[in-house]
Amino acid sequence: MKLILELFLTFSKIGLFTFGGGYAMLSLIERICVTRKEWITHDEMMRITVIAESTPGPIAINCATYIGYKKKGLPGALAATFGVVLPSFLIILLISFFLDRFLEIKWVASAFRGIKIAVGILIVGAAVRMIRKMKKEPLTIVILSIAASAMMAINIFALRVSTIALMAAAAVAGLIAYLIRCRKGKEEPK
Amino acid sequence: MILLELLAGFLEIGLFSFGGGYGAIPLIREVVLSYGWIEEEKLAYIIAVSESTPGPIMVNMATYIGSVKAGVPGAVIATAAVILPAFLIVILLTVLLKKLVEKGAVQSMLGALTSCVIGVILATGVFMILTNCIGSFTEIAVDYTAVILTAVLGTVYFGSKLIWKNGISPILLICIAGVAGVIAYGV
Numbered sequence: 001m002k003l004i005l006e007l008f009l010t011f012s013k014i015g016l017f018t019f020g021g022g023y024a025m026l027s028l029i030e031r032i033c034v035t036r037k038e039w040i041t042h043d044e045m046m047r048i049t050v051i052a053e054s055t056p057g058p059i060a061i062n063c064a065t066y067i068g069y070k071k072k073g074l075p076g077a078l079a080a081t082f083g084v085v086l087p088s089f090l091i092i093l094l095i096s097f098f099l100d101r102f103l104e105i106k107w108v109a110s111a112f113r114g115i116k117i118a119v120g121i122l123i124v125g126a127a128v129r130m131i132r133k134m135k136k137e138p139l140t141i142v143i144l145s146i147a148a149s150a151m152m153a154i155n156i157f158a159l160r161v162s163t164i165a166l167m168a169a170a171a172v173a174g175l176i177a178y179l180i181r182c183r184k185g186k187e188e189p190k
Numbered sequence: 191m192i193l194l195e196l197l198a199g200f201l202e203i204g205l206f207s208f209g210g211g212y213g214a215i216p217l218i219r220e221v222v223l224s225y226g227w228i229e230e231e232k233l234a235y236i237i238a239v240s241e242s243t244p245g246p247i248m249v250n251m252a253t254y255i256g257s258v259k260a261g262v263p264g265a266v267i268a269t270a271a272v273i274l275p276a277f278l279i280v281i282l283l284t285v286l287l288k289k290l291v292e293k294g295a296v297q298s299m300l301g302a303l304t305s306c307v308i309g310v311i312l313a314t315g316v317f318m319i320l321t322n323c324i325g326s327f328t329e330i331a332v333d334y335t336a337v338i339l340t341a342v343l344g345t346v347y348f349g350s351k352l353i354w355k356n357g358i359s360p361i362l363l364i365c366i367a368g369v370a371g372v373i374a375y376g377v
Binding site: 015016017018025051052054055056057058059060061062065066069070074077081084085087088089091092093095096097099100103106107109110111112113114115116117118119120121122123124125126127128130131134135137139140141143144145146147148149150151152155156162163164166167169170171173174175177178179181182 | 202204205206207208212214215216217220231234235237238239240241243244245246247248249250253254257258262265269272273275276277279280281283284294295296298299300301302303304305306307308309310311312313314315316317318319322327336339340343344347348360363364366367368369370371372374375376377
């Protein structure tokens with residue numbers, strides 16, 4: 001019970017102090033869970049990062065679930081995950097109650113018109129950052145270009161095509177590419 | 191039944207949001223607009239609020255939208271729904287399939303999936319910037335103030351990355367943009 005409480009409190013602290021989401025959280029999680037508390041090893045932390053990046057959902061949530069589960073099974077996973085979400089949940093809940101009324105004030109509305117422009121830039125910036133980190137092979141570059149053009153067309157012409165369909169197509173392309181590589185014998189099937 | 195809609199919509203978002211943080215934004219946008227929960231205009235504000243507060247962006251957006259649509263129960267359900275798929279998948283992976291993610295076929299699919307997500311994010315960002323500047327594509331009306339603000343803020347954000355490694359933080363850019371908005375659009 002003491003460990004469950006500790007998991008909850010530790011992850012609430014992590015949840016409260018990480019602005020900027022995912023990757024900003026990783027360094028704090030590493031400092032607290034690997035260096036200070038020694039709940040997991042550095043290698044495990046690396047493995048969690050890989051799992052977190054390959055699974056849907058926010059990285060911080062994935063880490064909390066993994067570490068909680070590792071230390072104390074399902075109750076531990078629940079405590080850590082609940083803990084990491086709770087602070088931002090309360091803060092956002094509070095904001096959601098008054099943002100609409102807040103926006104009726106003229107200068108606040110003006111500020112948010114400016115902020116709306118920043119959001120577009122931030123999203124493009126996130127994409128640029130991911131492109132830099134991406135493994136650049138012919139296949140990934142082709143998929144990226146097709147996905148970007150398709151998404152652009154979907155937005156402009158308000159087509160009813162889901163991004164999930166695009167992602168499924170990309171996954172199939174990745175699988176086919178892998179099978180072709182195996183056939184050519186460049187890569188041993190594992 | 192709004193609670194059921196929130197549950198279904200955010201389960202879908204949680205399940206298909208690869209790529210962390212901004213990766214979920216195109217899908218959230220699609221789901222939110224298709225259910226008609228919030229108008230496009232508001233969505234950008236929610237993204238800004240989610241980015242400027244602690245916690246993962248997609249979880250914050252779920253809390254916000256849930257709360258606006260159905261109060262505290264809505265917030266609880268949307269938040270739980272967006273987290274649940276990730277929670278279950280991580281537990282499944284730790285228990286059963288530790289080696290699965292290291293397999294070549296899975297890696298190859300994930301690589302393709304990630305490039306697709308990056309393309310989708312890029313297009314979403316570019317589209318948002320374009321609609322800020324020219325209104326909708328069916329009725330083009332250029333907003334010159336927005337064009338100038340985009341140029342200035344874009345230069346500040348990307349320029350700062352050239353000068354020092356991490357550049358200015360998203361929160362700082364949002365603050366600058368807020369001040370610029372007040373100056374440009376008046377009090």
